[in-house]
Amino acid sequence: MREGTFTILYMIAVTGVFTAAVSGVNGLTMERVELNRKFHERRHVLGALDLTEDPDLDPMEVKRLFQERVSETGWPGREKPLYVRLDADGRPEGYAFPIEGPGFWGPIHGFLGVAADPASEHAGEGDALELLGIAFVSHSETPGLGARIQNKEFTEQFEEMTLTPPKEEGARWIELQKEGAALGPNEVHAITGATRTSDAVETFLNGSFHEILKALRSLRAEETAREKEGD
């Protein structure tokens, strides 16, 4: 056999063997990897929907809460399902809207939980968003600094917050203030030492409220129509 032919055949054979081995391992781990991914995401959905306070909830508990309190529904124009928090009668109480945007080091993904109906004192206004919570599923921020967006101290500030659309065009829905500063109704404390991450989160959150409100309105309309049908 000529040397060139051998070289080519050798490369093909080696590639074949190693590709097969890697595919084999991939096949063996695929199911588990997918389960891990789903579990990781669901745990954060529960946090955003304020159904748990425990960041290290075990898989069985996540499964139980999902079966009892959460359903999935389609969301116009999006591939991913929208997670819905249900009350004891199976009526929607809140939605976990996916939020994403550029962080300081890389993209940040998460969920923002919003109540299905606005809080009673804002009932007339219609456009108020009552937040249930926020959860960041993935990010590449600095451990100990920007990564603290996942900490309870930061995320619990969003629970039970009511946001009204800004009066002026282009103004912000929500603002992050220095730690220790007095807070207005639409303000939360930023993360000290992670100004760039805080700014990035503030920017993409503000960019997503408009779409969330639009989606929420159509979801509310759907729900009202369904209830009328039921009557």
Add this chain to the structure above:
Amino acid sequence: MPLTQDDAKTIGAVFLKAFWKDNPIFRQVLGICSTLAVTNLLSNTIAMCVGLTFVVVMSSATVSALRNWTPRRIRMMVQTLIIAAYVIVVDLLLKAHLPAISKALGPYVGLIITNCIIMGRCEAFASNNNVKASLIDGMGSGLGYSLVLLSIAVVREFLGFGTILGTRVVGDSWVQWTIMVMPAGAFFMLGLFIWFARWAQTRSRTEQEEGSP
């Protein structure tokens, strides 16, 4: 096959050379990227070290086992392919069994493929030596890398977070050295480590020379 005394001596020499005398990090200054990136938490560093050691040992052994058949001209391609296969295996296993650590390490597991330590050992050692010696050489390099990373990680996690392996070891009054968590902290630590290690090496060499005139 029982080991002869000569074998044991060679094995020891090969290991010591890879582990300390020609340590991949403070002698050859290779693999610095991951040294800086993953050493701010000890748990992540341990996973990275185990992963890298596994890849360097297995790749060295495989390259060595195939060395008599691999055409010289395409040996780098074959080496890269072998390394990549082992790295993907490590990445998949971490994703399946240690998802939290896999997330924290992010792209750095995949980047083991381009880690010069592995390519360097395959090309410089494994492609010219037998499987046993290559295994030992890979083990020495991997553990030499781990020695440096773990030392740096212990200091960075302790100063930066006040914890060791996530357990708090100092009181609440501890002021965290934020810079240790940032990449800059890794540069300081690496610089200090190289300084210390080279000083220790020079000193032991001088002593040997003085001791045996």
